[in-house]
Amino acid sequence: MIKLRFPLLAVILLAVNSSLFSQGKDLPVNLSVIYPVSINTSKSDNVNFNIGIIGSNINSLKGFGVNGIYSVLEGDLNGVQINGVYSETRKKLKGAQLSVGINALTEGGRGLMLGGIGNIVFDDFSGIQLSGISNLAFESVRGFQIAGLYNMAGKDVNIMQFGLAGNVTGMKMKGLQVSGLFNLAGISNKGMQVSSINITKSQNGVQFGFVNACDNNEGLQFGILNVVGKKQNGTTIGLLNAFPDTKVQLLIGGGNFAYATIGARFKTNGIYTSLVMGAPVAISNTTKSILFNYNFGYSFDLKYLNINTDLGFTHIANESNQVENKSSKNQFGITIKAGLEKQILSKLGIFVNGGFLYLADSYNSPSFSNKFVIEGGFTLL
Amino acid sequence: MKKLLFISLFLIITLSSNIYSQDSISVKIKQNAKLKLSNLGKDYSLVSLDNQYAKKDCFRDTIKSLLRKKNINRTGDKEFDSTFKAKKNYLLPIGEVIVLNIGIWSISRYLNPQPWARISINSIKENFKKMWVWDSDHFETNQFLHPYHGNTYFNFARANGLSFWESAPYSLGGSLMWELFMETNYPSKNDLITTTMGGISLGEMTYRLSSLVLDDRKSGSERFWREAGALLIAPTRGLNRIIKGDVSRYRPKSIYEIEPVKSTIMAGPSYFYEIGGIYKGNGNLSLKLDLYYGNPFTEKSRKPYDFFNIKGIFSIGTQPIISQVSVLGLLFGKNYKHKSDQRMLIGMFQHFDFYSNVYYKIGANSLGAGIIYKFPAVSDVDFESGMHAGWIVLGGGSNIKEAFKYEADGTAYRDYNYGTGFTYKFESIVTLKDKGYLFLGLYNYKIYTIDGADGSDNLLMFTPRIAIALSPNTNIGFEYNSYIRSSDYKKYEDYTTRVYEMKLFISNSF
Numbered sequence: 063m064i065k066l067r068f069p070l071l072a073v074i075l076l077a078v079n080s081s082l083f084s085q086g087k088d089l090p091v092n093l094s095v096i097y098p099v100s101i102n103t104s105k106s107d108n109v110n111f112n113i114g115i116i117g118s119n120i121n122s123l124k125g126f127g128v129n130g131i132y133s134v135l136e137g138d139l140n141g142v143q144i145n146g147v148y149s150e151t152r153k154k155l156k157g158a159q160l161s162v163g164i165n166a167l168t169e170g171g172r173g174l175m176l177g178g179i180g181n182i183v184f185d186d187f188s189g190i191q192l193s194g195i196s197n198l199a200f201e202s203v204r205g206f207q208i209a210g211l212y213n214m215a216g217k218d219v220n221i222m223q224f225g226l227a228g229n230v231t232g233m234k235m236k237g238l239q240v241s242g243l244f245n246l247a248g249i250s251n252k253g254m255q256v257s258s259i260n261i262t263k264s265q266n267g268v269q270f271g272f273v274n275a276c277d278n279n280e281g282l283q284f285g286i287l288n289v290v291g292k293k294q295n296g297t298t299i300g301l302l303n304a305f306p307d308t309k310v311q312l313l314i315g316g317g318n319f320a321y322a323t324i325g326a327r328f329k330t331n332g333i334y335t336s337l338v339m340g341a342p343v344a345i346s347n348t349t350k351s352i353l354f355n356y357n358f359g360y361s362f363d364l365k366y367l368n369i370n371t372d373l374g375f376t377h378i379a380n381e382s383n384q385v386e387n388k389s390s391k392n393q394f395g396i397t398i399k400a401g402l403e404k405q406i407l408s409k410l411g412i413f414v415n416g417g418f419l420y421l422a423d424s425y426n427s428p429s430f431s432n433k434f435v436i437e438g439g440f441t442l443l
Numbered sequence: 444m445k446k447l448l449f450i451s452l453f454l455i456i457t458l459s460s461n462i463y464s465q466d467s468i469s470v471k472i473k474q475n476a477k478l479k480l481s482n483l484g485k486d487y488s489l490v491s492l493d494n495q496y497a498k499k500d501c502f503r504d505t506i507k508s509l510l511r512k513k514n515i516n517r518t519g520d521k522e523f524d525s526t527f528k529a530k531k532n533y534l535l536p537i538g539e540v541i542v543l544n545i546g547i548w549s550i551s552r553y554l555n556p557q558p559w560a561r562i563s564i565n566s567i568k569e570n571f572k573k574m575w576v577w578d579s580d581h582f583e584t585n586q587f588l589h590p591y592h593g594n595t596y597f598n599f600a601r602a603n604g605l606s607f608w609e610s611a612p613y614s615l616g617g618s619l620m621w622e623l624f625m626e627t628n629y630p631s632k633n634d635l636i637t638t639t640m641g642g643i644s645l646g647e648m649t650y651r652l653s654s655l656v657l658d659d660r661k662s663g664s665e666r667f668w669r670e671a672g673a674l675l676i677a678p679t680r681g682l683n684r685i686i687k688g689d690v691s692r693y694r695p696k697s698i699y700e701i702e703p704v705k706s707t708i709m710a711g712p713s714y715f716y717e718i719g720g721i722y723k724g725n726g727n728l729s730l731k732l733d734l735y736y737g738n739p740f741t742e743k744s745r746k747p748y749d750f751f752n753i754k755g756i757f758s759i760g761t762q763p764i765i766s767q768v769s770v771l772g773l774l775f776g777k778n779y780k781h782k783s784d785q786r787m788l789i790g791m792f793q794h795f796d797f798y799s800n801v802y803y804k805i806g807a808n809s810l811g812a813g814i815i816y817k818f819p820a821v822s823d824v825d826f827e828s829g830m831h832a833g834w835i836v837l838g839g840g841s842n843i844k845e846a847f848k849y850e851a852d853g854t855a856y857r858d859y860n861y862g863t864g865f866t867y868k869f870e871s872i873v874t875l876k877d878k879g880y881l882f883l884g885l886y887n888y889k890i891y892t893i894d895g896a897d898g899s900d901n902l903l904m905f906t907p908r909i910a911i912a913l914s915p916n917t918n919i920g921f922e923y924n925s926y927i928r929s930s931d932y933k934k935y936e937d938y939t940t941r942v943y944e945m946k947l948f949i950s951n952s953f
Contacts, residue, residue: 195867200818214826216818227885227907
């Protein structure tokens with residue numbers, strides 16, 4: 063009973079206090095159970111040291127605050143505030159706002175936002191946003207956005223976005239975007255994008271990833287597949303490159319090394335690269351197997367016929383070892399092929415290739431065998 | 444399931460045997476028209492009416508016209524009757540719920556005899572005496588069919604003019620009646636909660652979808668197909684319309700408030716495999732529906748479920764046919780923006796989740812807060828995202844074999860735990876105009892066991908998807924799903940499994 067008396071008394075005193083004090087005061091210390099059961103009698107009171115047992119709702123905090131569950135500041139936060147589930151500052155931040163859950167900031171500002179789940183800013187922000195899941199800035203960010211899942215900035219980003227899954231900059235990105243899955247800069251990349259997929263409109267910096275795409279490239283693209291949609295004035299290094307004058311075609315066919323194959327070919331001024339996937343692999347002794355074949359070659363475009371010549375690298379993945387007592391689930395090979403191709407309709411052609419596959423039985427201490435290969439099929443587009 | 448099939452069959456037969464010929468409806472239209480013209484003046488002309496019932500409507504036309512209406516909000520439609528207020532009837536749905544429960548019980552008692560249907564005064568007395576229990580019905584029964592049953596109660600009330608909140612107690616009442624009176628099994632806590640909460644969620648969702656289909660301005664075969672479609676979507680609403688004669692009532696203006704709809708159907712092969720077993724996986728043909736009802740960024744006051752999202756996955760192959768049903772509906776909320784080009788909806792949402800898979804099962808009824816936002820449009824780039832966090836009021840998650848809960852006689856067992864917990868969900872989509880889109884989804888369910896193996900279960904799903912546009916509405920793409928289930932049990936060894944799914948798809952948005 064005695065244990066209950068003190069908190070009860072505190073609540074009553076705080077409630078009575080609400081009617082005794084005038085509004086809009088500067089309070090050096092504020093204690094709040096849950097507003098209005100608090101020392102501050104009005105949401106326009108400014109506080110230097112604030113404690114919210116459940117939560118508090120004050121105007122500005124100039125100093126330090128800690129809240130159990132929530133905090134709402136009608137004005138600015140100048141200082142440091144630590145919160146439980148939710149924290150909202152309706153004007154500017156100059157300092158640090160930390161929550162286990164979500165931080166929301168309306169008029170932007172500068173400092174540190176640390177949110178266990180996420181941070182949301184509705185205006186320009188400078189500083190560091192760090193969150194377990196996601197950082198969202200509707201306007202521009204100058205500083206760092208670091209998130210467990212993804213970061214978004216509606217307008218410009220200067221310095222860095224780091225998200226395990228992805229980063230989005232609505233307009234201009236000047237700095238570094240690093241993620242596992244994708245980076246997007248809506249208008250331009252004037253820094254560096256590093257991810258599986260990097261996309262922008264004007265590429266004036268560096269794109270480094272499996273797939274890089276832009277409309278205009280005046281920088282460097284380095285990846286497996288690079289796409290430049292409209293204008294190429296930069297440098298592109300990759301296995302498959304599509305420029306404005308590149309003809310991209312689908313290849314569908316089959317042969318005596320894979321019963322069914324599908325792939326894409328990128329052909330620019332006679333030089334072509336192609337990546338083909340095939341399954342099941344005819345030369346494999348397991349039922350489940352797949353191969354990937356990359357080719358680099360030149361096509362002699364004659365009047366009625368094209369003659370294709372290429373060199374290729376093949377990777378074969380098998381369900382089980384191909385050679386007993388040898389780690390030979392995965393194999394590789396080198397191909398050398400030549401063939402004929404005829405365009406029948408504007409978007410349909412046929413091809414037949416023949417050549418040799420120098421097949422290694424394993425990546426570890428490989429033994430090679432020589433196989434004659436033949437393939438045929440259609441080109442589409 | 445059999446019960447529901449019986450009900451559906453009964454309703455369809457009743458509907459088709461109703462006064463449903465084109466002639467009869469045409470006569471009604473003419474009568475209405477004459478009455479209107481004589482009493483109210485020229486609201487509309489007989490010429491246009493003649494045109495209406497002279498039209499050679501068919502199913503195809505119905506579908507076409509439905510598709511044409513996809514973005515029409517009839518609240519802003521000149522043909523929408525904003526003065527219409529449905530008459531509220533609080534008693535009729537009570538009677539309908541009782542009759543439905545007795546009907547289902549009768550089928551299970553006499554047509555397809557079930558031991559639990561052998562009720563008596565004594566069994567009812569026993570049910571009142573015994574405390575509520577956690578039952579051991581199949582996962583699908585408890586997590587999907589019971590909520591579906593609750594939806595039928597809810598729709599009786601909605602169809603009688605009651606609002607969302609007024610209809611909710613009918614799901615509770617119908618479930619209470621069933622649990623206490625209609626089974627010899629002891630009343631079940633889980634049934635009461637899932638039937639009520641899931642029933643409300645599925646009920647309002649099906650009510651809204653059926654409103655999209657219904658149009659009392661139509662006649663002839665188009666009207667027939669619309670009514671049949673609504674009956675299929677919300678059977679008890681359809682039944683109520685038959686009882687009240689609404690199926691054949693002509694109205695010159697639409698009375699159903701509907702919101703714009705954006706939906707996508709994805710179809711393609713998928714391949715599931717466990718970690719380290721890429722060659723031992725299983726293939727399926729997967730069909731996915733992703734439907735958004737309502738525009739969350741339109742600034743307006745909203746009623747419950749004026750905005751909702753449904754995700755449904757149907758599989759042919761080794762996975763269950765109904766592999767996923769998820770509904771996320773707005774209960775209340777408001778739009779917020781700091782600057783004019785910002786779009787955001789903040790609100791409280793109701794979640795219904797049902798995942799049934801050979802590798803894991805999760806069912807959850809949740810309530811929570813959420814934010815949906817759209818970034819300022821930047822030249823051909825559109826970005827939308829949403830994040831939700833909620834309390835799982837009651838959820839069920841896969842168990843391990845050692846911890847299966849058996850019935851006293853050993854004949855039945857429960858292969859899942861019941862519990863409460865929390866969920867969080869993140870979705871974002873970046874659309875590049877005429878080029879394609881990137882989608883990222885993260886869904887997590889944490890359930891602390893109340894009944895079952897003591898401890899907790901967690902299911903984390905990560906879904907990246909990339910699509911390339913073939914046309915403005917058609918995409919092809921690839922989706923890679925990662926499911927990580929981890930269980931932390933007190934009496935059993937911790938259990939973790941990782942399952943992956945690769946999916947190729949072609950999709951169409953409409």
